[in-house]
Amino acid sequence: MNVPTMAEMMAQGKQPEVLFWVGAAGSYDDRAKKITRAFVKILQQANVDFAVLGTEESSTGDAAKRAGNEFLFQMQAMMNIEVLNGYEVKTIVTCDPHSFNTFKNEYPSLGGKYEVFHHTQFIKKLIDEGRLTVDDTNLKGKRLTYHDPCYLGRANDVYESPRDLIRRLGVNLTEMKRSKSTALCCGAGGAQMFKEPEKGDKDINVLRTEDALETKPQIIATGCPYCNTMMTDGVKFKEKESQVKVQDIAELIAEANNL
Amino acid sequence: MQYLPNLLFAIVLIIGLGFFVMNVKKLIRNIKLGKDVNRSDNQSARWKNMAKIALGQYKMVRRPVSGILHVVVYLGFIIINIEVLEIIIDGLFGTHRVFSGVLGDGLYGFLIGTFEILAALVFVAVVVFWWRRNIAQIKRFFNKEMKGWPKNDGNIILYFEMVLMSLFIIMNATDVPFQEAGIGNPISQFVAPWFSNFSPEALHTIEKGAWWIHIIGILIFLNYLYYSKHLHILLAFPNTFYAKLKPKGQLDNLASVTSEVKMMMDPDADPYAAPAEGAEDEVPEKFGASDVTDLNWVQLMNAYTCTECGRCTSSCPANLTGKELSPRKIMMDTRDRLEEVGKNIDANGGTFVDDGKQLLNDYISPEELWACTSCNACVQECPVNIDPLSIIMDMRRYLVMEESAAPQELNMMMTNVENNGAPWQYSQMDRLNWKDEE
Numbered sequence: 232m233n234v235p236t237m238a239e240m241m242a243q244g245k246q247p248e249v250l251f252w253v254g255a256a257g258s259y260d261d262r263a264k265k266i267t268r269a270f271v272k273i274l275q276q277a278n279v280d281f282a283v284l285g286t287e288e289s290s291t292g293d294a295a296k297r298a299g300n301e302f303l304f305q306m307q308a309m310m311n312i313e314v315l316n317g318y319e320v321k322t323i324v325t326c327d328p329h330s331f332n333t334f335k336n337e338y339p340s341l342g343g344k345y346e347v348f349h350h351t352q353f354i355k356k357l358i359d360e361g362r363l364t365v366d367d368t369n370l371k372g373k374r375l376t377y378h379d380p381c382y383l384g385r386a387n388d389v390y391e392s393p394r395d396l397i398r399r400l401g402v403n404l405t406e407m408k409r410s411k412s413t414a415l416c417c418g419a420g421g422a423q424m425f426k427e428p429e430k431g432d433k434d435i436n437v438l439r440t441e442d443a444l445e446t447k448p449q450i451i452a453t454g455c456p457y458c459n460t461m462m463t464d465g466v467k468f469k470e471k472e473s474q475v476k477v478q479d480i481a482e483l484i485a486e487a488n489n490l
Numbered sequence: 491m492q493y494l495p496n497l498l499f500a501i502v503l504i505i506g507l508g509f510f511v512m513n514v515k516k517l518i519r520n521i522k523l524g525k526d527v528n529r530s531d532n533q534s535a536r537w538k539n540m541a542k543i544a545l546g547q548y549k550m551v552r553r554p555v556s557g558i559l560h561v562v563v564y565l566g567f568i569i570i571n572i573e574v575l576e577i578i579i580d581g582l583f584g585t586h587r588v589f590s591g592v593l594g595d596g597l598y599g600f601l602i603g604t605f606e607i608l609a610a611l612v613f614v615a616v617v618v619f620w621w622r623r624n625i626a627q628i629k630r631f632f633n634k635e636m637k638g639w640p641k642n643d644g645n646i647i648l649y650f651e652m653v654l655m656s657l658f659i660i661m662n663a664t665d666v667p668f669q670e671a672g673i674g675n676p677i678s679q680f681v682a683p684w685f686s687n688f689s690p691e692a693l694h695t696i697e698k699g700a701w702w703i704h705i706i707g708i709l710i711f712l713n714y715l716y717y718s719k720h721l722h723i724l725l726a727f728p729n730t731f732y733a734k735l736k737p738k739g740q741l742d743n744l745a746s747v748t749s750e751v752k753m754m755m756d757p758d759a760d761p762y763a764a765p766a767e768g769a770e771d772e773v774p775e776k777f778g779a780s781d782v783t784d785l786n787w788v789q790l791m792n793a794y795t796c797t798e799c800g801r802c803t804s805s806c807p808a809n810l811t812g813k814e815l816s817p818r819k820i821m822m823d824t825r826d827r828l829e830e831v832g833k834n835i836d837a838n839g840g841t842f843v844d845d846g847k848q849l850l851n852d853y854i855s856p857e858e859l860w861a862c863t864s865c866n867a868c869v870q871e872c873p874v875n876i877d878p879l880s881i882i883m884d885m886r887r888y889l890v891m892e893e894s895a896a897p898q899e900l901n902m903m904m905t906n907v908e909n910n911g912a913p914w915q916y917s918q919m920d921r922l923n924w925k926d927e928e
Contacts, residue, residue: 234925258912258922258923259912259920259921264927285921286919290911292907297864298904299888301747301778301887301891302747303908305751306755332737336740341748381864385865385870386738387737413871415805415807415867416863418863421865422903426860426900428811428813429808429814429861430814430857431813433812
C-alpha cells in the first residue's frame with residue numbers, strides 16, 4: 232500500500248490534510264492491522280491527503296496512565312507532542328478510541344492541541360462532505376449489533392457517528408439490551424488488556440459477548456481494536472466463530488465498497 | 491405555667507437544630523481535610539447540572555421503577571416540609587393551625603389535603619422500597635458491603651419515614667374541629683373513624699401526642715442524617731454542582747509530575763544543580779492517594795453524598811463478573827475512613843495522630859483497584875454524579891509511583907512502552923510493516 236509518512240511529506244515540502252495515528256494495536260496486532268488497512272483503503276478511495284508517522288510514532292501513554300504511571304504517560308505525551316508539533320500537525324484521526332480520548336482530552340494541557348477524530352467520525356465527515364459514498368447492497372439485510380467502546384461512548388459521548396455509518400450499510404441493526412451509555416465494557420480498558428483479570432466467576436468479554444449473541448447477530452461491529460480482540464475471543468469461547476464475525480466499522484465500509 | 495409547652499418546644503427545637511449545626515460543622519471540617527481542587531469554573535453549567543440532576547432528579551429515572559418512586563418520596567419530603575413550618579410556628583407561639591387563619595379555609599384545606607395525599611403516596615412508596623430492600627431479590631441490595639449497619643441504616647430511614655407520615659395523618663385524624671370542618675382531610679377522614687370510641691379529651695391528647703412525636707421525630711431524623719447514608723438529601727445539591735464537567739474519559743494530568751517531566755526533558759537543565767534555598771526541607775509531594783487526606787475535597791464530599799443505592803456496582807463489569815471491586819464499596823470505605831480520621835482529630839485536640847491505618851489495604855485492597863476497567867459505567871449511573879473512578883485511579887497512581895506495586899504483567903507493559911514505545915515487545919522500527927503485508 233502506498234502510505235506516505237510525515238517525514239516523506241516534509242521532504243517534499245507538503246503538509247497533509249490529516250495525520251492518521253495508527254496506534255500500537257493497529258501497527259502490531261495481526262487482527263488490528265486489517266482494520267488499519269481497511270481504513271487506509273477508505274482514505275484512499277475518498278482521496279484524502281493523509282500521512283502517518285511510521286517509525287516516529289510511539290505509544291500515546293494511555294495504558295500507562297490508566298495503570299497509574301503518570302510519569303510514563305507524561306513522558307510519552309511530551310515526546311509525541313514534540314514530534315507532532317514539529318510537523319505542525321493540526322488534525323489527527325485514529326481507529327483507537329483510547330488514543331482518541333487521550334489526544335482529545337489529555338494532551339491539550341501538556342501543549343498538544345489538535346483537532347481529533349475517531350475514524351467513524353472522520354468517515355462520516357467524508358460522507359457528509361460528499362467525498363465518499365457507501366454502497367448499501369453488499370451487506371444488505373445482514374443481522375448486525377454494535378458494541379459501544381467505552382472510550383468512545385461514555386468517555387466522550389460519541390454514540391451517533393458509528394451508528395450513522397452502520398445505517399448506511401443497509402444492514403439490520405439490533406441494539407443489545409445494554410447499549411450506548413449503559414453499554415457493558417468489553418473488559419480491555421484501564422490497562423486490563425495487558426494483564427490477567429482478577430479472580431472472579433466469569434470473564435468480562437464473555438459476559439459482553441453473551442449480550443451481543445442475544446441479538447442473534449451475524450456481525451458484531453465495533454470501533455476499537457481492543458474491543459475487537461475481546462469480542463473475538465468471546466465469540467471463540469462461545470464456539471460461535473463459524474456463525475458470527477467481529478468486525479470494525481471501517482472493515483464493513485471497505486467490504487461494502489468492495490475495497 | 492401557661493407558656494411551659496412553648497418554652498419546652500423552643501428548648502427541643504434549639505437542641506435539635508444546635509446539634510445539627512454542630513454536625514454540619516464537623517462534616518465541613520472533614521470534607522476540607524481533602525486537597526484543594528478548583529471547581530469554580532463554568533458556573534452556569536454547574537447551576538444547570540444541579541437544577542437538572544439534584545433538583546430535577548434527571549438521572550434517577552434512568553431506572554424508571556425506583557426512579558419514579560423516589561420522585562414521589564422526594565416531592566413529598568419537600569412539599570410536606572411546608573407543614574413543618576406551621577408546626578414550628580404553632581409550637582413557639584402556642585397557636586393552633588396558624589396558617590388556616592392566614593390563608594383562609596379554602597387554600598389551607600387545599601394545601602393540607604395535598605400534603606395528606608402526598609403523605610399517603612410517600613407511605614406507599616416507602617413500603618415498596620422496604621419490600622425491594624428486604625424481600626425482592628434485587629442483587630444490588632444484597633452485595634457483600636450491604637451487610638450489618640448499611641442494611642440497617644437503609645431500613646431505619648424507611649421506618650422513620652413510615653412513622654412520620656403516619657403521625658401526620660393521625661394528628662389530622664384526631665383533630666376534631668379539623669375533621670368537622672371537613673376541608674383538607676382526603677386521607678385522614680378514613681382514619682378518623684378508627685378513633686370514634688375515644689373521648690374528646692383522649693382525642694385531644696392523641697392529637698397533641700402525635701404532634702409532639704412528629705416534630706421531635708423530624709428533629710431526630712435531621713440529626714440522624716450525619717450518621718447515615720441519608721445525607722444525600724442535602725449533599726446531592728453541592729455534589730452535583732461541584733462534579734466534574736469535563737468528558738468522563740478525561741483524567742487530570744498531575745501537575746507535580748508535569749514539572750518533573752519537563753525538567754527531565756529540558757536539555758538546558760543542570761542535572762547537578764543544587765536545590766533552591768529552603769527546598770531541601772520540603773517534603774516531596776506524594777504521588778497518588780493512599781489515604782483520604784490525599785484525595786481532594788470533592789472526592790471526600792462524594793463519599794458523604796453516597797446513599798449506597800448500588801447503581802454503580804450493579805453496572806460495574808468487574809463486579810458483574812464476580813470480582814472483588816464494587817464502586818459503592820470504594821465510596822463507603824472512603825467515608826468510613828474519613829469518619830475515623832475525623833474522630834481521631836476530635837480525640838486528639840484538633841490534630842491527627844497516626845493510627846497506623848490508611849485507606850489503602852486497611853479498607854480498599856489492591857485487588858479491588860486492579861480489577862477496574864476504567865469504563866465509567868459507575869460514573870454514568872450515579873444519580874448524583876459521584877466519581878468512584880477518580881479515587882480508584884488516584885490509588886493506582888500511589889501503588890505504581892510510590893510503591894512500584896503494579897501487577898507483574900503491567901510492569902512488563904510499562905517497560906515495553908519505555909523501551910520500544912509500544913505495550914508489547916515489538917521494535918519501533920517495525921511500526922509501518924503493516925502497509926506491506928496482506
